[in-house]
Amino acid sequence: MLNREFITRLEVITGPENVTTTPEDLLTYSYDATADMPSQLPDVVVSPRSTREVREIIKLAGKHRIPVYPRGSGTNLSGGTIPVKKGIVLSLLRMDQILEIDADNLTATVQPGVIIQDLNTAVAPYGLIYPPDPGTVATATMGGSVSECSGGLRGLKYGVTKHYVMGLEVVLANGEVVRLGGKTVKNVTAYDLVKLFTGAEGTLGIITEITVKLIPAPEFKKSMLAVFKNLVDAGNTVSAIVKNKVIPATLEIMDNMTIRTVENFVKIGLPTDSEAILLIEVDGIKGVVLKEAETVLRVVRANNGEIKVAETDAERDKLWAGRRAALPALAQLSPTTVLEDATVPRSKITEMLVAIQAIAAKYSLRIGTFGHAGDGNLHPTIVTDERNHEEMARVHQAVDEIFAVALQLGGTLSGEHGIGIAKLKYLGQELGETGLNLLRRVKEALDPDYLLNPGKMVPVKGE
Amino acid sequence: MDNSIPLKKVRAEIAKCMKCGNCMAVCPIYKATKAEAGVARGKIQLAAALLEGRLPFTHGVEERLMTCLTCKACSANCPCGVKADEIILAARAAVAGKLGLPLIKTAAFSALKRPLLFDWGLKLGSRFQGIFLKDNGQGNRSPRFPIGLDSKRVLPVLAGVTFRDAFVPVSLANPRLKVAFFTGCVTNYIYTEVGKAAVEVLRANNIEVIVPEEQHCCGAPVRIHGDVATAEEMARSHVDSFAKLQVDAIITVCGTCGETFQHSYPELLVNDRVYGPKAGKIAGITHDISEFLVNVVKINSAALSGVNLKVTYHDPCHLVRGMGVSREPREILRAIPGVSLTELKNPARCCGGAGSFSLTHYGLSMDIHRHKADDIRASGAEVVVTGCGSCRMQLEDGLRQHGTPRKVMHTVEVLAQAYAGQKAGDVPA
Numbered sequence: 031m032l033n034r035e036f037i038t039r040l041e042v043i044t045g046p047e048n049v050t051t052t053p054e055d056l057l058t059y060s061y062d063a064t065a066d067m068p069s070q071l072p073d074v075v076v077s078p079r080s081t082r083e084v085r086e087i088i089k090l091a092g093k094h095r096i097p098v099y100p101r102g103s104g105t106n107l108s109g110g111t112i113p114v115k116k117g118i119v120l121s122l123l124r125m126d127q128i129l130e131i132d133a134d135n136l137t138a139t140v141q142p143g144v145i146i147q148d149l150n151t152a153v154a155p156y157g158l159i160y161p162p163d164p165g166t167v168a169t170a171t172m173g174g175s176v177s178e179c180s181g182g183l184r185g186l187k188y189g190v191t192k193h194y195v196m197g198l199e200v201v202l203a204n205g206e207v208v209r210l211g212g213k214t215v216k217n218v219t220a221y222d223l224v225k226l227f228t229g230a231e232g233t234l235g236i237i238t239e240i241t242v243k244l245i246p247a248p249e250f251k252k253s254m255l256a257v258f259k260n261l262v263d264a265g266n267t268v269s270a271i272v273k274n275k276v277i278p279a280t281l282e283i284m285d286n287m288t289i290r291t292v293e294n295f296v297k298i299g300l301p302t303d304s305e306a307i308l309l310i311e312v313d314g315i316k317g318v319v320l321k322e323a324e325t326v327l328r329v330v331r332a333n334n335g336e337i338k339v340a341e342t343d344a345e346r347d348k349l350w351a352g353r354r355a356a357l358p359a360l361a362q363l364s365p366t367t368v369l370e371d372a373t374v375p376r377s378k379i380t381e382m383l384v385a386i387q388a389i390a391a392k393y394s395l396r397i398g399t400f401g402h403a404g405d406g407n408l409h410p411t412i413v414t415d416e417r418n419h420e421e422m423a424r425v426h427q428a429v430d431e432i433f434a435v436a437l438q439l440g441g442t443l444s445g446e447h448g449i450g451i452a453k454l455k456y457l458g459q460e461l462g463e464t465g466l467n468l469l470r471r472v473k474e475a476l477d478p479d480y481l482l483n484p485g486k487m488v489p490v491k492g493e
Numbered sequence: 494m495d496n497s498i499p500l501k502k503v504r505a506e507i508a509k510c511m512k513c514g515n516c517m518a519v520c521p522i523y524k525a526t527k528a529e530a531g532v533a534r535g536k537i538q539l540a541a542a543l544l545e546g547r548l549p550f551t552h553g554v555e556e557r558l559m560t561c562l563t564c565k566a567c568s569a570n571c572p573c574g575v576k577a578d579e580i581i582l583a584a585r586a587a588v589a590g591k592l593g594l595p596l597i598k599t600a601a602f603s604a605l606k607r608p609l610l611f612d613w614g615l616k617l618g619s620r621f622q623g624i625f626l627k628d629n630g631q632g633n634r635s636p637r638f639p640i641g642l643d644s645k646r647v648l649p650v651l652a653g654v655t656f657r658d659a660f661v662p663v664s665l666a667n668p669r670l671k672v673a674f675f676t677g678c679v680t681n682y683i684y685t686e687v688g689k690a691a692v693e694v695l696r697a698n699n700i701e702v703i704v705p706e707e708q709h710c711c712g713a714p715v716r717i718h719g720d721v722a723t724a725e726e727m728a729r730s731h732v733d734s735f736a737k738l739q740v741d742a743i744i745t746v747c748g749t750c751g752e753t754f755q756h757s758y759p760e761l762l763v764n765d766r767v768y769g770p771k772a773g774k775i776a777g778i779t780h781d782i783s784e785f786l787v788n789v790v791k792i793n794s795a796a797l798s799g800v801n802l803k804v805t806y807h808d809p810c811h812l813v814r815g816m817g818v819s820r821e822p823r824e825i826l827r828a829i830p831g832v833s834l835t836e837l838k839n840p841a842r843c844c845g846g847a848g849s850f851s852l853t854h855y856g857l858s859m860d861i862h863r864h865k866a867d868d869i870r871a872s873g874a875e876v877v878v879t880g881c882g883s884c885r886m887q888l889e890d891g892l893r894q895h896g897t898p899r900k901v902m903h904t905v906e907v908l909a910q911a912y913a914g915q916k917a918g919d920v921p922a
């Protein structure tokens with residue numbers, strides 16, 4: 031428990047209406063969107079409205095060695111905002127201003143609490159888009175998505191969040207404010223510190239301002255659905271499309287278990303007897319798009335797939351609704367949904383898909399796999415019940431094995447959901463002891479007392 | 494009684510929530526407060542904590558549960574189909590069972606339960622409202638001196654004679670259909686012209702209208718505040734008075750009343766062997782007026798004369814998400830020659846009124862209304878059409894507070910003008 035004097039000081043900084051210590055409120059900051067996680071009540075929730083207020087809060091916390099957990103919308107899937115060691119939840123939601131849209135330089139500058147979709151709505155009249163689009167575009171904040179380096183459905187062609195972050199303002203653990211990067215396309219001044227804070231999961235500093243790159247909106251799109259009787263054919267098609275020099279904006283996969291579940295949930299006529307489907311969208315200049323669509327058609331057929339092209343917006347919307355329903359539909363099957371994020375090089379996607387099926391069979395678990403196949407980023411989703419301890423033990427073994435396979439195939443633990451607390455224990459497998467030590471040295475250089483989002487991303491030595 | 498019974502009933506619903514937070518995209522309260530306890534995800538976790546005994550029943554939790562418009566936007570947007578509004582109402586019921594209702598509401602609800610007393614109170618109110626409320630010259634009133642209402646607030650005038658008192662039954666020689674009209678409180682005591690318009694339009698279509706005397710508040714306000722026992726009592730009383738009628742349909746002109754007849758009564762009485770089936774029967778023949786006119790009566794647009802109006806349409810939460818009615822009022826408006834309908838950007842976003850919410854949370858309610866006022870201003874419409882009296886009260890007040898005064902009408906009023914061949918200007922606001 032923090033003493034009253036400390037709380038009063040916080041209230042002086044932000045005004046009492048932006049500080050809460052009532053148990054009912056604290057309870058609602060004890061979790062995020064991650065399943066199978068411990069929950070913990072913070073001591074206080076503070077909602078600053080300016081960089082100055084953030085700075086004062088960080089200084090005060092530092093002086094008293096109180097942990098601080100930055101939080102956007104709490105939609106992350108790695109336990110990243112759970113205040114495991116109690117202390118202060120720093121909600122950035124009330125810093126929600128779009129500061130500038132610079133159509134000459136194709137940039138926008140925002141406060142961290144701006145919702146991704148709101149930025150897109152604001153730049154749409156300029157004919158521009160901000161491409162990173164996690165499933166949570168309508169809810170996630172810019173600060174949260176920069177801190178997770180979120181991906182989304184358009185990663186293959188447009189990249190992920192880090193490819194769009196050009197400048198940051200950060201409040202460091204010692205309360206100093208630093209501005210990094212800016213609006214220039216080129217910038218090699220010093221280390222690439224913008225990238226260091228992007229994806230840092232709130233463990234190195236508090237992001238208080240973000241300048242991002244915008245791009246012209248594509249003028250034309252074509253969406254297609256490819257249906258396969260055989261998982262291997264689907265996997266091969268993914269690599270073959272790219273090999274044929276077509277880079278679709280979207281190249282998503284769903285396995286049979288996911289297809290059946292989604293169809294049962296939204297009834298849009300998906301082929302429930304197929305082993306896998308691919309959802310493919312090419313976009314850009316009309317002539318090019320039509321040509322690329324033809325290549326896709328050819329490749330799919332050559333790999334024993336059947337293809338349907340969405341002819342109308344309504345048909346396209348239906349396909350997308352199906353994809354968006356994947357996670358919620360699987361989540362309906364049982365109380366607990368363990369969603370993984372293992373990622374492999376695109377050429378290994380077939381092997382990964384087959385391995386996941388084998389793991390499901392070995393541990394008698396229900397695993398539905400969908401995800402961003404073009405990025406090699408799969409979301410094997412285990413539907414289970416955390417009250418069933420025996421099954422949960424098998425779930426944890428299966429997860430261990432999924433990660434082991436991904437790493438063997440030259441992949442990584444997380445493509446876009448981050449490490450948080452959920453994947454902390456696997457970190458050594460990918461980075462090795464040397465890597466872990468390097469991680470700690472970076473952390474300690476910036477936050478020697480482990481006050482910023484402690485317990486996440488960087489395993490505390492000896493714990 | 495075990496106070497957690499209402500929560501136990503929604504245990505499975507609570508378990509369905511995967512905490513993805515999609516409700517944050519649509520919750521008007523959350524958009525205004527940016528507090529997790531404001532949104533369904535937070536409230537569901539509070540409900541879970543109450544159910545599991547991790548949180549005591551406090552006034553703090555009560556206040557958070559009450560800070561909800563019951564607009565159902567969360568439920569409509571939930572990818573997992575969680576009925577968040579039902580969880581919240583169940584939690585309110587559990588809290589009310591433990592802490593009792595807030596004092597002011599206890600008084601108001603016991604009046605609702607005694608229809609005569611309530612009726613008498615409101616009639617008395619209409620006689621004496623001039624003492625407390627000053628006429629602002631535009632057919633609305635603001636409080637003269639503080640009476641627990643925000644003094645800037647614009648309130649509609651209570652009718653001198655209630656709709657039901659003024660109603661004169663007419664039996665038609667050879668009616669096509671016969672319907673019972675459930676007026677709802679706002680139409681009976683405030684916007685009596687809506688009731689008159691509904692009757693005129695129905696009669697113009699050769700439909701006989703009866704207005705059963707044994708009717709009072711539908712009970713939604715008490716149910717929404719967690720007083721399930723009173724809500725059940727009120728449901729039974731309406732089941733008694735409506736199930737015995739020989740009518741083809743029951744007509745409502747308010748989404749909340751209609752939804753209560755269609756969904757709440759059967760749910761409230763589901764375990765009652767006598768009343769349950771009867772509630773199901775009246776639910777099955779309950780129609781919102783616009784839905785009835787379009788889908789059952791299939792009104793003939795050739796019979797409509799021109800009404801020159803630039804309108805926009807606001808979807809009441811309980812009409813669009815409770816009764817699933819949104820196409821029909823628009824069809825009616827488009828069928829009337831001279832009416833030009835401009836859609837709002839976000840027509841189904843809650844206006845912030847939510848019945849007594851606007852009384853208990855006036856500031857927040859007006860913050861929420863700002864979006865609606867901006868949207869309406871941008872539409873360029875002269876008249877806002879809607880299908881709920883409670884929304885209308887909020888729109889009239891809120892639009893004025895936000896510097897965009899507009900006339901507000903019920904869909905059926907515009908239609909009645911088309912039947913009467915009147916011009917828009919003739920009808921008082």
Ligand SMILES: Cc1cc2nc3c(=O)[nH]c(=O)nc-3n(C[C@H](O)[C@H](O)[C@H](O)COP(=O)(O)OP(=O)(O)OC[C@H]3O[C@@H](n4cnc5c(N)ncnc54)[C@H](O)[C@@H]3O)c2cc1C
Nearest residue numbers: 102103104105106110165171173174175177181232237446
């Ligand atoms: C249904 C669903 C679908 C999803 N789909 C995708 C997807 O397709 N792709 C994808 O990549 N992710 C996806 N996610 C994960 C999640 O939505 C993203 O990671 C999102 O960007 C997180 O944003 P947030 O505002 O909710 O951040 P939060 O969850 O609040 O925070 C995320 C992390 O950032 C830190 N943080 C937040 N704000 C700041 C700040 N201002 N300064 C420093 N640190 C900060 C927090 O401490 C935490 O570590 C999905 C999640 C759900 C529930």
